[in-house]
Amino acid sequence: MQNDTICALATKTGGALGIIRISGAQTHEILSHIFTHDLTKAQANSIVYGHIVNHDEVIDEVLVSVFRAPHSYTGEESAEISCHGSQYIINKVIELLVAQGCRIAQPGEYTQRAYLNGKLDLSQAEAVADLIAANNKATHHLAMSQLRGGISNELSKLREQLLRLTSLLELELDFSDHEDLEFADRTELLQLAQHIESHIQKLATSFQMGQAIKQGIPVAIVGKTNVGKSTLLNKLLKEERAIVSDIHGTTRDTIEDVMTINGVQFRFIDTAGIRQTNDAVEQIGIERTYQTIDKARIVLWLIDATPSQEEFEDMMNHINNKALILVCNKSDQQAITLSEDASRFPQIAVSAKFGINIEALESLIYEAAQIPEIKESDIIITNARHYEALLHAQNNLSRVIAGLNNQLSGDLIAEDLRLVLSDLAEITGQGQITPNEVLGNIFQHFCIGK
Incomplete structure (x- = not known):
């Protein structure tokens, strides 16, 4: 075929x-x-x-x-x-x-x-689908970076460093019985392995941001019933996405949709109002509100009156270290004075009904996301398969470092190194280091005789 x-x-x-x-x-x-x-x-x-x-x-x-x-x-x-x-x-x-x-x-x-035919590696081939699916500036830049070989080039550099590490080990194994030969000691091997591990960890850590950018940064809109959450969602999306009613408990499940702010996609989730209720269905919706807070990156706490200390403590127990913005709604009717504890968080007065200060709120949301300026040269992992391979590589490299610290035999350490190379090769489809490459590196870079 x-x-x-x-x-x-x-x-x-x-x-x-x-x-x-x-x-x-x-x-x-x-x-x-x-x-x-x-x-x-x-x-x-x-x-x-x-x-x-x-x-x-x-x-x-x-x-x-x-x-x-x-x-x-x-x-x-x-x-x-x-x-x-x-x-x-x-x-x-x-x-x-x-x-x-x-x-x-x-x-x-x-x-x-x-x-x-060697025109693309695996990571570049996957970037083609991402490029087609890109619907905002940030995801487009990430896909273009990957398509142009950004990840491939980064992994190629790591491969070269692993080649050096492998060569040093092979040198130790093959020529250790010759007293007149010079090769690097375990200290150099350890420093090189730690440097590579640090680089792999940095790439793996970028996955959380990459996934958020690719799928849309989740923003939970929470607050009591009838505080204006659905109205705010509709105003942000500029369409009647959620039902707005004066009846308490209208929203009983999460409603979500996406919009783009400054070239980055955000996923807004309207939640059921938080209140004491005996309604079993509404109670399920409130439980889902707390689940949404757990998964969100940014929480918009919509209020129309000064929160009680009990309400404030309840919110603090659920947001953990997430970005919290206090949105004081109905500014056309009243001004809200926040407690000293609440006022330490970013806050903004809006009128969801009349669209007052909505653009300023969007700017505040973008700032809270703490998104670095995305350039096509940036290396950010967005693919779950790549992330998993990097975690495996990091785990195997940790064993290499432990082996060096514990003075294990070079052949045992070399086996873990081969696993690291295999993990990285899964990302690009690039072959593992061959014996000829190791031998060539030894003679090209190392002094093996006096």
Whole structure:
């Protein structure tokens, strides 16, 4: 199947234009049979104007982009047909391609071929899906960083350091019986292992922020019943997302939706009002409110009167170390004076009903998220598979460090090092360090004789 020439529609249906992608060794020969020009002689990276024809019938007026291996997305001979978006035209062109020997591509097969042909590693291939799904500036930058090899380059540097560590161990194992040889002592090995572990830990720690940015930073809107939580949610989202009523206990479950602030996606969750109640269903909603607080990164505590000491202590028991913002609602009616304990948290007066100070609240929410300025050069882990592999690598490297501290045999330490390399290789699909690489590194960088 890898040798087949494949074709598929690369754009959504229903638009004014459609792009049909073809990839494989016979791309230009097959396409030349249904095109008014011989593409086997077309220059690489050129665009050819002509018509798709079926015998004497003209199907469409098109542009064909020509790509030559290995300088294409898949690394193979490739072409892209830009035709009109008519469903009939698209189906007919694909039908003609299949009749000439193409096979309909399987889902993700173009990116799979790009990986198999060395155009992308695994982390870059995964970034393609993230880039397509990106719906804000921050997630776009993270996906572009990964697609351009940001994570791959970072792991490549770690691999080089692990190669040095492995080489030092091999040197110790293979030449330790020769007194006239010089190689690094355990102190240098330990320092190098600790430096690598610190770097892996930094990457793993970034996953929490990466996940929040990718999925939307969770913001819980909490408070008593009828304080205006649903009204605030609707005002933030600029749509009637939640039911607003003067009846207490209207919201009995969480309601959530997303919006973007300064290029970052936030996930706002409206919760059931907190109060004493005998209603079993409402009580379940209140329990879910506390569960939402546990999962949130930011808590908006909406109040319309000075909280009692009991209410304040109850909130403190649930927010832990999360960012808390006190939102004093109904500012069009009254001003709220906070207690000394409550006033140490960020606070803002708003009117959810009339939209007063909502933009200032959005700015306060963005500040509370403490999001670093995301650049395409930043390395932030967003993929759970990468995170798990880094945790395994960190665990195995901890055993390396423990082995060095406990003066274990070099062959035992080397086994844990191989596990670290295997864990990192899972992220990019890059091969493990080979014996030839180790040997070359020894002779290139170390003095092994006097």
